[in-house]
Amino acid sequence: MTAPVDPSSPPVGNVINLEKVRVTFGGGKNEVTALAQTSLRVAHGEFVALVGPSGCGKSTILKLVAGTLSATEGNVFVAGREVDAQSARIGMAFQNPTLLPWLNIRDNVMMPLKIVPPFKQEFSRKRKSEYRDRVEESLKRVGLAGFGDKFPWQLSGGMQQRASLCRALIHDPTLLLLDEPFGALDQFTREELWEIMQALWIEKQPTVLLVTHDLKEACYLATRICVMQARPGRIVDDSEVPFARPRAIETSFAPEFVALTQRLRERIVAARAVQEAAS
Amino acid sequence: MNAIVRRRMLSIVCIVGFFVAWEILCLLFNVSDIVLPRPSQILATLWMRFPAIWPHALQTLYTTLVGFALGIVIGILLGMLIGSSRLAYDVAYPMLVGFSSVPKVAVVPIFVLWFGAGTVPAILTAMIMCIFPIVVNVATGLAATEPELQDVMKTLRATKLEILWNVGLPRTMPYFFASLKVAATLAFVGTVISETVASNRGIGNLMMIASSSFDVPLVFAGLFILAVLGVALYVIFSLIEGRVTGWAVRGDNFSAGG
Numbered sequence: 001m002t003a004p005v006d007p008s009s010p011p012v013g014n015v016i017n018l019e020k021v022r023v024t025f026g027g028g029k030n031e032v033t034a035l036a037q038t039s040l041r042v043a044h045g046e047f048v049a050l051v052g053p054s055g056c057g058k059s060t061i062l063k064l065v066a067g068t069l070s071a072t073e074g075n076v077f078v079a080g081r082e083v084d085a086q087s088a089r090i091g092m093a094f095q096n097p098t099l100l101p102w103l104n105i106r107d108n109v110m111m112p113l114k115i116v117p118p119f120k121q122e123f124s125r126k127r128k129s130e131y132r133d134r135v136e137e138s139l140k141r142v143g144l145a146g147f148g149d150k151f152p153w154q155l156s157g158g159m160q161q162r163a164s165l166c167r168a169l170i171h172d173p174t175l176l177l178l179d180e181p182f183g184a185l186d187q188f189t190r191e192e193l194w195e196i197m198q199a200l201w202i203e204k205q206p207t208v209l210l211v212t213h214d215l216k217e218a219c220y221l222a223t224r225i226c227v228m229q230a231r232p233g234r235i236v237d238d239s240e241v242p243f244a245r246p247r248a249i250e251t252s253f254a255p256e257f258v259a260l261t262q263r264l265r266e267r268i269v270a271a272r273a274v275q276e277a278a279s
Numbered sequence: 280m281n282a283i284v285r286r287r288m289l290s291i292v293c294i295v296g297f298f299v300a301w302e303i304l305c306l307l308f309n310v311s312d313i314v315l316p317r318p319s320q321i322l323a324t325l326w327m328r329f330p331a332i333w334p335h336a337l338q339t340l341y342t343t344l345v346g347f348a349l350g351i352v353i354g355i356l357l358g359m360l361i362g363s364s365r366l367a368y369d370v371a372y373p374m375l376v377g378f379s380s381v382p383k384v385a386v387v388p389i390f391v392l393w394f395g396a397g398t399v400p401a402i403l404t405a406m407i408m409c410i411f412p413i414v415v416n417v418a419t420g421l422a423a424t425e426p427e428l429q430d431v432m433k434t435l436r437a438t439k440l441e442i443l444w445n446v447g448l449p450r451t452m453p454y455f456f457a458s459l460k461v462a463a464t465l466a467f468v469g470t471v472i473s474e475t476v477a478s479n480r481g482i483g484n485l486m487m488i489a490s491s492s493f494d495v496p497l498v499f500a501g502l503f504i505l506a507v508l509g510v511a512l513y514v515i516f517s518l519i520e521g522r523v524t525g526w527a528v529r530g531d532n533f534s535a536g537g
Contacts, residue, residue: 066433066434067434068430091434094430094431096427098428098431100428100445101526111435112435114445115435115437151526153526
């Protein structure tokens with residue numbers, strides 16, 4: 001089940017390539033290692049979930065790839081280039097919807113088209129026609145048809161999170177980063193969004209990196225699951241998820257699905273025990 | 280709607296009542312118009328001497344608006360600088376606090392020395408009066424921008440300018456407009472101070488001459504005009520504020536209108 005990182009394979013072809021990355025915060029006595037030497041490769045079109053106890057560096061990896069945090073040591077390649085202003089087209093959804101409160105839902109979802117090339121070059125020309133239709137289409141997809149004129153505070157948390165997903169996907173990102181976007185939702189909304197997410201992934205095949213606490217979510221959505229351990233943060237398990245697509249929510253009750261979540265759970269519990277013994 | 284109309288009516292009645300009470304009390308206690316003229320006398324003075332007052336009012340309005348506009352431009356630029364750079368914050372903030380602690384009356388003679396008496400010192404005084412609240416509020420607004428909202432833009436590889444334009448400045452608008460309402464009234468204070476000290480035109484000058492000849496109703500007429508101009512400017516910016524920053528208030532009026 002474990003797929004060790006093959007050091008001979010070239011970095012090109014991988015959308016994400018972390019090479020012996022180390023991240024520390026603070027200095028001197030107060031130095032905290034958020035991420036010990038970690039390597040991670042994510043191939044084009046993969047859906048990788050990072051799971052693990054809190055403080056294990058899941059979000060640190062996500063921030064490295066997003067470019068909002070730089071590594072203390074090692075290299076971070078996204079689409080074969082060092083993370084910088086020119087790297088891959090990235091879409092990101094956060095735990096909070098983080099919609100801009102002064103823009104209505106339509107303009108919020110449209111924001112990436114205003115910022116990201118090549119869309120931005122034609123933004124002023126197409127914002128009222130082609131891009132507007134594009135946003136409407138996307139909102140319809142997540143069940144928000146007709147809500148474009150509403151402001152974020154007029155929508156429920158679940159609806160805001162849907163809009164946030166639309167914003168993450170509107171510019172057809174090659175790499176989608178999901179930082180527990182379904183974490184704060186109720187069970188049924190969450191499952192509905194899992195289904196939508198899976199359908200979108202099957203249709204557009206972006207590379208996805210998902211950070212989550214929820215093993216069921218990871219097993220349902222991902223093609224590969226990396227288990228992480230804290231203090232120092234590192235990847236301790238890397239498993240393929242073999243279930244056929246499209247997966248139905250009912251799949252999550254199948255014996256092999258339950259067996260996988262059980263195994264991952266035990267892995268995390270063991271990791272936590274080690275971590276507590278160390279501290 | 281009915282409740283709103285009733286509230287408006289009540290406030291109008293109270294405001295008018297204030298002036299009526301003033302009128303009645305002056306009559307009742309037989310207060311001389313050299314001490315405190317009655318509102319009716321002030322209005323009569325305004326009406327009869329309007330041709331003489333009008334050019335002064337225009338002059339004051341003009342200098343105030345120019346000073347105010349300059350103050351807004353410089354205030355926003357300084358605020359953006361201070362709000363987005365640590366060094367600028369450390370350097371400029373103590374200096375700003377120092378400058379704003381200096382009484383503006385003391386600065387006017389310096390301006391007169393540099394630019395001569397008249398319009399220019401008045402514009403400059405109005406300007407420095409309104410810079411401080413604008414700078415402080417714009418800087419605060421920028422500093423208060425949620426890092427999560429900036430992260431959204433950073434993952435899209437937005438440039439610093441794009442982040443400022445799409446997140447920082449809109450986020451700052453409620454703070455900015457709050458400061459404008461303070462600054463608008465302060466600008467009038469600045470103009471009038473300067474006109475009183477060194478000018479031969481404007482409401483400040485008019486009032487000084489009137490008071491030196493014990494023409495107290497004319498002094499009050501000047502005060503009245505200043506008050507009306509101040510209220511007018513305040514109302515204008517409140518209206519713009521309602522349109523631009525309604526998202527921060529989340530009022531029912533906004534959701535219905537926007």
